[in-house]
Amino acid sequence: MFRATLISNLRAGYVRYLSQVATSRPSTLQISEEKGVRYITLANPKTRNALSLHVLEELHEAVNKENPSLRCIVLGAEGKVFSAGHNLKELTAKDGHAYHQKVFDSCTRLMLALQNISVPVIAKVNGIATAAGCQLVASCDIVIATDTSSFSTPGGGVGIFCSTPGIPLVRCVPRKVSAHMLLTGLPISADEALRAGLVSKVVPESELDSEIQRTIEAIVSKSKAVIALGKSFMYRQMEMKIEDAYREGSCVMVNNINMNDGQEGINSFIEKRKPNWSHKC
Numbered sequence: 001m002f003r004a005t006l007i008s009n010l011r012a013g014y015v016r017y018l019s020q021v022a023t024s025r026p027s028t029l030q031i032s033e034e035k036g037v038r039y040i041t042l043a044n045p046k047t048r049n050a051l052s053l054h055v056l057e058e059l060h061e062a063v064n065k066e067n068p069s070l071r072c073i074v075l076g077a078e079g080k081v082f083s084a085g086h087n088l089k090e091l092t093a094k095d096g097h098a099y100h101q102k103v104f105d106s107c108t109r110l111m112l113a114l115q116n117i118s119v120p121v122i123a124k125v126n127g128i129a130t131a132a133g134c135q136l137v138a139s140c141d142i143v144i145a146t147d148t149s150s151f152s153t154p155g156g157g158v159g160i161f162c163s164t165p166g167i168p169l170v171r172c173v174p175r176k177v178s179a180h181m182l183l184t185g186l187p188i189s190a191d192e193a194l195r196a197g198l199v200s201k202v203v204p205e206s207e208l209d210s211e212i213q214r215t216i217e218a219i220v221s222k223s224k225a226v227i228a229l230g231k232s233f234m235y236r237q238m239e240m241k242i243e244d245a246y247r248e249g250s251c252v253m254v255n256n257i258n259m260n261d262g263q264e265g266i267n268s269f270i271e272k273r274k275p276n277w278s279h280k281c
Contacts, residue, residue, distance in 0.1 A: 027043075027058065028042065028043060028044045028052075028054065028055045028058060029041060029042065029043055029055070029058050029059065029062055030043045030078075031062050033067070033070075035220070036069050036070055036071035036072065036220055037071060037072045037073075037074060037216055037220070038062070038065070038067070038070060038072070038073045038074070039073075039074050039076070040059065040062045040063070040073060040074070040075050040076070041075075041076045041077060041078060042055070042075075042076070042077035042078065042082070042083060043077075043078050044078075045077075045078045045079030045080075045081065047084075047087065048079075048081040048083070048084035049077050049078070049079065049081055049082065049083040049084065049133070050083065050084050050085065050086065050087040051083055051085060051086050051087065051107065051132050051133065051136070052086075052087040052090055053087075053090060053099075053102065053103050053106055055087075056103070056106040056107050056109075056110050057106055059110050060106065060109055060110045060113055063110070063113050063114060063117060063121070064113055064117065070119055071119055071219060071220045071224055072119050072120050072121075072122065072216055072219050072220060073117070073119060073120070073121045073122065074121075074122045074124055074212060074216070075121060075122065075123050075124065075136070075140060076123075076124035076125075076126075077124075077125075077126075077127065079127065080126070080127040080128065081127050081128045081129075081130075081133075082123075082125045082126070082127045082128060082129040082133055082136075082137065082149070083129055083130070083132070083133025083136055084128070084130050084131065084133055085130050085131025085132035085133045085134070085135075085155075085165070086103065086107070086131065086132045088158065090103060091103070091160070104164060107132060107135075107164065108164070110136075110139075111135065111136070111139040111167075111168065114136075114139045114140055114141075115139060115141075115235055118224075118227075118228035118231065118232070119224070119227070119228070119231075120141045120142060120219050120227065120231065121140045121141050121142070122140065122141070122142045122143070122144060122212065122215060122216070123136070123137045123140035123142070123143040123144070123145075124144055124208065124212050125137060125143060125144070125145040125146065125149045125199075126145070126146045126148075126149060126205060126208055127146075127148075127149055128149070128150050128151075128152075128187075129149070129150070129151050129152075130151075130152045130153070130154055130187075131152075131153055131154065131155050131162055131165055132162075132164070132165055134151045134152060134153055134162075134165055134169065135153075135162075135164060135165035135167070135168055135169065137151065137198070137199075138165075138168035138169050138171075138172050138198060139168045141231065142200045142215060143193075143198065143199045143200045143201075144199075144200060144201045144203065144208065144211050144212055144215060145190045145193065145194075145199045145201070145202055145203075146190065146202070146203060146204065146205045146208055147190050147191065147202050147203065147204055147205075148190065148205065149189075149190040149193075149199075149202075150187040150188065150189055150190065150193075151181075151187060151188050151190075151193050151198060151199075152181065152185060152186065152187035152188070153165050153166060153169065153181050153182050153185065154185030154186075154187075155185070156182075156183070156185050157185050161182070162182055166178065166182050169181065169182070169198070171238070172196075172197050172198050173193075173196040173197050173198050174196060174197070177196045190202045201215075222277070223261035223264075223265070223275075223277040223278075223279055224277070224279040225259060225260075225261055225278075225279050225280055225281050226256065226259065226261050226262065226265075229252065229255075229256055229259075229281075230256075233248070233249065233252045236248075237249060259280075259281050260278045260280050260281065261275075261277050261278055261279065261280070264276060264277060264278065
């Protein structure tokens with residue numbers, strides 16, 4: 001009896017210990033929320049904000065955290081490296097095939113979540129974004145970058161071609177630009193990224209915060225329901241034939257017009273007043 005109780009207590013203590021270890025793992029993100037805007041900051045500059053499995057899982061949780069009043073997400077980073085991509089220390093043979101697959105499955109879930117979430121996601125880039133870090137940038141809806149930032153997919157140089165980073169990249173920039181980035185690994189400047197379509201806006205570092213704020217204000221001044229509908233169709237129609245896109249787009253427009261906020265927008269324009277959005281369909 002005593003022995004069984006002792007074993008039971010030891011097991012319970014070990015479980016508590018494992019739980020404490022798991023929960024005491026330091027966060028690699030800084031997360032805050034204000035007036036419907038969620039700020040997520042990669043906060044591990046010592047690792048060049050590497051996207052370890054832990055970071056990928058934390059990012060996914062932070063992006064998908066439920067809040068009905070959420071209007072926009074801003075994804076930034078501490079230090080002069082936005083993100084150097086995957087943590088190569090996790091990709092050695094000792095970790096094994098199954099663990100490697102878990103890392104890339106987690107990465108895929110995050111990148112798709114950025115596109116599938118109903119609110120706009122803004123990447124605030126002030127520095128270097130390489131490999132999966134460049135993938136993270138390319139997966140955001142809007143990218144505001146400083147004029148000293150740069151972007152690259154240099155995986156081939158360490159024997160790992162940037163196959164998954166190339167997925168959103170080739171959907172953002174022309175084929176010849178993406179091929180040059182992927183096959184050579186050479187970086188492109190912020191201005192080159194702007195011309196290619198990887199970046200939405202380039203500003204001096206001193207103007208980055210004000211440009212982010214201007215973009216946020218432009219988003220939150222609109223109907224949440226209308227922006228959600230628009231973002232969803234914007235990505236969906238990219239994969240369609242043009243005839244199918246117009247067919248579905250016409251239906252989307254008609255439904256949009258007949259939404260509460262569609263009619264409110266029309267009436268406010270006619271009446272020359274500021275719209276009073278319900279943010280509902």
